[in-house]
Amino acid sequence: MKRLFKTYLEKPELAGLILLVLLVVIFEIRSDGVFLNQDNLRGILGILPETGLVAIGVTILMISGEFDLSVGSVFALMPMSMAVLMVEGVPFPLALLAGLVVCAVIGFINGYVTIWFEIPSFITTLGMLFIARSLTIVVSGGFPPLLPVDLPNWLFTSFVGPGHMFRMSFLWFVGIAVLTSLMLSRTNFGNWVKATGGFHPAAASMGIPTARVKLACFMLCSMLSGFAGMLQVLRLGSPLPSIGEGLELQAVASAVIGGVSLAGGIGTVAGGIIGTILIRIIDNGLVLSAVDANWFKFAIGFLTIFAVVANAWMRKRAKAIKMEG
Amino acid sequence: MDDAIISVRNLHKWYSGVHALKGVSLNFKRGEALGLIGDNGAGKSTLINILSGVHTADEGEILVDGKPVRIARPRDAMNLGIETIYQYNSMVPTMSIARNLFIGREPTRFSVFGVGILDQKKMGSESIKAIANVDLHLRSPDALVGELSGGQRQGVAIARAMHFKSKVMILDEPTNHLSVKETQKVIGFVRGLKEQGVTGVFISHNMHHVFDCCDRVVAMARGEIVLDKRIEETSIDEVHNVL
Numbered sequence: 001m002k003r004l005f006k007t008y009l010e011k012p013e014l015a016g017l018i019l020l021v022l023l024v025v026i027f028e029i030r031s032d033g034v035f036l037n038q039d040n041l042r043g044i045l046g047i048l049p050e051t052g053l054v055a056i057g058v059t060i061l062m063i064s065g066e067f068d069l070s071v072g073s074v075f076a077l078m079p080m081s082m083a084v085l086m087v088e089g090v091p092f093p094l095a096l097l098a099g100l101v102v103c104a105v106i107g108f109i110n111g112y113v114t115i116w117f118e119i120p121s122f123i124t125t126l127g128m129l130f131i132a133r134s135l136t137i138v139v140s141g142g143f144p145p146l147l148p149v150d151l152p153n154w155l156f157t158s159f160v161g162p163g164h165m166f167r168m169s170f171l172w173f174v175g176i177a178v179l180t181s182l183m184l185s186r187t188n189f190g191n192w193v194k195a196t197g198g199f200h201p202a203a204a205s206m207g208i209p210t211a212r213v214k215l216a217c218f219m220l221c222s223m224l225s226g227f228a229g230m231l232q233v234l235r236l237g238s239p240l241p242s243i244g245e246g247l248e249l250q251a252v253a254s255a256v257i258g259g260v261s262l263a264g265g266i267g268t269v270a271g272g273i274i275g276t277i278l279i280r281i282i283d284n285g286l287v288l289s290a291v292d293a294n295w296f297k298f299a300i301g302f303l304t305i306f307a308v309v310a311n312a313w314m315r316k317r318a319k320a321i322k323m324e325g
Numbered sequence: 326m327d328d329a330i331i332s333v334r335n336l337h338k339w340y341s342g343v344h345a346l347k348g349v350s351l352n353f354k355r356g357e358a359l360g361l362i363g364d365n366g367a368g369k370s371t372l373i374n375i376l377s378g379v380h381t382a383d384e385g386e387i388l389v390d391g392k393p394v395r396i397a398r399p400r401d402a403m404n405l406g407i408e409t410i411y412q413y414n415s416m417v418p419t420m421s422i423a424r425n426l427f428i429g430r431e432p433t434r435f436s437v438f439g440v441g442i443l444d445q446k447k448m449g450s451e452s453i454k455a456i457a458n459v460d461l462h463l464r465s466p467d468a469l470v471g472e473l474s475g476g477q478r479q480g481v482a483i484a485r486a487m488h489f490k491s492k493v494m495i496l497d498e499p500t501n502h503l504s505v506k507e508t509q510k511v512i513g514f515v516r517g518l519k520e521q522g523v524t525g526v527f528i529s530h531n532m533h534h535v536f537d538c539c540d541r542v543v544a545m546a547r548g549e550i551v552l553d554k555r556i557e558e559t560s561i562d563e564v565h566n567v568l
Contacts, residue, residue, distance in 0.1 A: 010469070188431035189440045191420075195428050198417035205379065205415055206429040207400035265419040319472060 002321060009318035012259025013271030015310040019257075019303070020278050027285035035288050038163060044284055045166055046235070049173035052276045053228035054247055055254040056180055057221035059272030062255050063184070064217040065197035065264030066121040070110060071225040071251055073132035075244030078103050078226025079233035080136045080144075087145045092152055099230065100223055106132060107222030111215040121218075129248065136241045144239050157234045169231045176224070181269040193217060197264025253300055254279055257307040278303065329391075330355045330493060330524050331376065331407070336385035338371050345371045346382070347548040353493065358515055358525040360535030360556075363545035364568060369528055372545070373497055376526075377409035378402040400429075406492035410482045410499055418471030422463060423452040425470050426485045455488040456481065459514060476507025483514050487521065494518060495526040500534055512538045532561045544568060 008014060027035040034040055054071050061068050082099040086092065110128055114121040156168050184190040195203040196210045204210050225244075233239045256262065257278055258271030282299045286292075329352035338346040346368050353359060363369045374380040376387070378399040386393050389405050396402050402409070409415070416425050427448050433441030452466040461480040463473070470478060479499050486494050496515065500508045515538040518525040529535050535542055536556060544552040544564050551567045552559070 186442055186445075187440060188433055188436070188443055191424055191428065191431055191443065194420055194424075195417045198419040201411075202415045202417050203428065205377070205399050205409070205411060207398065207403055208429045261419075265417065 006318050006321045009314045009321070012261070012266050012311060012315075013268055013274050014259070014314060015307050016258045016271060016274040016278060019307065019310075020274055020281070023278065023281055023285065027281065027289060031285070031288035035285060038165065040284065040288070042159075042165055044280055045170050048277065048280050049167070049169040050228045050232045050235075051247065051250065051254070051280065052173050052273055053176060053231070054225045054251045055258075055272040055276040056177060056269055057224035058248075058251040059255045059258070059260050059267055059269055060180060060184065060193065061217045061221040062252075062260050062262065063197050063264060063267045064193045064214050065200065066111075066114065066214055066218065067125060067252075068110060068218065068221050068225075069122065069125040069248045070106065070128035070132050071221065072244035072247035073129050073136065074103055074106055074222050074225045075229035075232070075247055076239075076241055077106075077132045077136040077139075077229075079230045079239045079243075080140050080241060082230060083145045083147055083233070083239040084139050086148050092148075096230070099226055103222040103226035104219050107219035108215065110222065111218030114218075115211045115214055133241075133245075140239070140241050144241060147233075147237060147239065151234060153234060156231055167235070169235070172231070177269060177273055180220075184269055189213070189216075194265055199265065250279060250300070251276075253304045256304055259307070259311050275307075328355045329353060330389065332388040332391075333372070333376070334386045334388070336372065336375060336382045336387075338368075338375065338380065338383050340371075345548055346375075348385070349545075349548070349550055351543065351550060351553070353524055353526060354541075355524055356519055356522060357541055358519060358527060358539045360539035360542045361526060361528045361545065362530065362532065362535055362542060362564060362568070364530065367545040367568075368548040369545050370497065371548075373409065373495055373526070373528060376402065376407060377495060403430075403489070403491075406490070407495065408486035408489065408491035408493070409495040409497060410479065410486065411497045415482050416470045416478050418469065420470060421467045422456070422470055422473075422481055423448045423466035425481060426452045426455060426466075426488065430489065451488065452484075455484040458487060459484045459517075474507065475503050476510050479503070479507075479511050480514065483511075487523070491523065493524045493526065495528070497528045498530075499527075500529060500531065508534065515539070532564060536561060 054075065058068055058071060078099040081102050082095040085095040085098055106128060110121065110125050113119065114124045158168050160166055160168055184193060192208045192213045195208055196213045200210060229244055232243055254275030255267065255272045256275065258273065258275030260267030260271055279300055283296055286296055286299065331353040334350050336346050336349045349372060361369045371380065375382045376396065378396045378401050381397055387396060388394065394405060417428065432444040432447045434444050435441050449466050456463055459480055461477065461484060463477065470481065473481065499511050503511065512534060515525050515527050527535060527539055539556060541555050542559060542564060543550055544567055546568050552564060
């Protein structure tokens with residue numbers, strides 16, 4: 001019993017999970033039962049994949065000990081490059097592939113510059129935030145191109161399931177979340193990611209290719225962000241160059257609320273997702289509870305600090321529980 | 326010469342103008358516990374870093390079992406059976422004991438290009454065995470390394486080296502920051518190496534520790550070897566005088 005208690009206190013995503021349950025109950029009561037009804041849930045689940053996928057990428061990268069501030073710009077650049085290509089007559093699958101390659105290249109540059117010039121990824125990706133945003137506007141020529149009408153929306157944004165509860169994007173999100181979560185917890189690569197972020201000198205001295213591990217995480221993060229941006233553009237029906245602004249900090253907040261350590265090594269994909277759901281729920285719940293919507297950012301800010309404090313406190317409590325031997 | 330498991334010949338190393346190793350030649354004999362002693366900056370860490378693949382020598386050669394080898398990365402050294410336990414911990418505190426034991430050498434159930442699904446069952450059972458083999462008693466292989474004491478961590482590091490059947494175990498100041506009791510435990514580990522047929526290299530600047538557990542003492546100063554004698558042929562005073 002004591003061991004079980006200790007194991008759960010050590011789980012980094014626990015604080016977020018408790019808050020999540022608590023807020024759902026509060027919002028459900030405050031909104032007179034509107035919060036958990038089908039229409040509202042459908043609204044939340046329709047947007048969740050877009051910020052959720054970005055949070056997954058940022059979470060994994062943060063566990064490996066690095067940072068990416070360029071995700072919001074990549075979120076806009078990837079669908080914009082796709083749109084420009086499609087206007088030129090490139091078919092959707094090829095444009096998708098090209099868009100993902102653009103993301104991979106940006107992730108590679110982020111990682112390469114950070115690792116080989118030994119500068120903080122905060123700086124590299126801050127630079128990339130501006131570069132990628134600027135490129136988005138440059139390739140669009142100032143006017144967002146019109147998307148072709150024959151897009152495979154059935155694969156990405158159509159409503160499916162019982163009562164048309166989910167968008168297809170939600171299934172993509174669940175699939176990617178499960179895969180990345182298993183990758184982190186069940187594969188040797190996941191072990192290397194945690195070791196690299198947990199204590200770099202030890203990882204390097206045990207022969208882990210830490211540079212390649214980080215590079216892979218940077219590229220994965222960029223590709224997930226770009227893919228998420230594409231989902232949003234398909235949902236909105238137009239590639240606006242301004243989408244994803246401020247998303248980078250929201251993604252970091254999601255990860256941190258979900259128990260991911262800024263210093264690396266600690267965290268789970270599930271935690272990042274819990275953090276994202278929390279932010280989405282607050283966004284939605286404040287409106288439903290008829291609270292002035294300008295309190296939204298206040299709530300996120302408060303939650304970020306509170307979750308980290310709560311996590312630190314619980315970890316200390318867990319450590320204090322002495323086990324025999 | 327025949328019983329040398331590792332020989333280094335005329336090793337030189339410069340660090341941005343500083344001549345850290347000035348032509349060091351040394352035989353590490355099979356099954357022997359060798360104590361490497363010297364003040365800070367004497368070159369002992371440089372020598373060890375070259376053997377463990379953290380740095381490469383600018384000049385000179387390394388022979389393992391009489392054959393010339395190239396050690397460019399930590400992985401190369403491990404593949405040759407040379408395992409190093411560093412003075413800073415070679416453990417990731419945020420990970421479990423089982424995961425730490427297999428860092429970089431995880432058993433997988435199948436893999437594509439070296440990436441695959443962890444065999445967690447095997448990791449659990451083998452880490453219990455590995456820890457028991459070095460006479461360490463820990464509650465569970467799932468405990469976080471960050472919760473262990475410094476001595477226990479060194480114990481796990483030694484268990485790891487034993488588990489991967491290393492032929493040569495280099496311990497770089499393993500007793501730093503340890504309590505007296507834990508230091509005794511680590512010294513006990515070094516003594517036990519011989520029974521397991523493992524060659525030990527014990528780096529320390531504490532003479533008493535070296536004289537406690539080693540067969541031979543090598544002293545370094547200013548990038549050179551200044552003394553190389555069997556323990557029974559020398560004394561702490563003599564080693565002190567040459568440093």
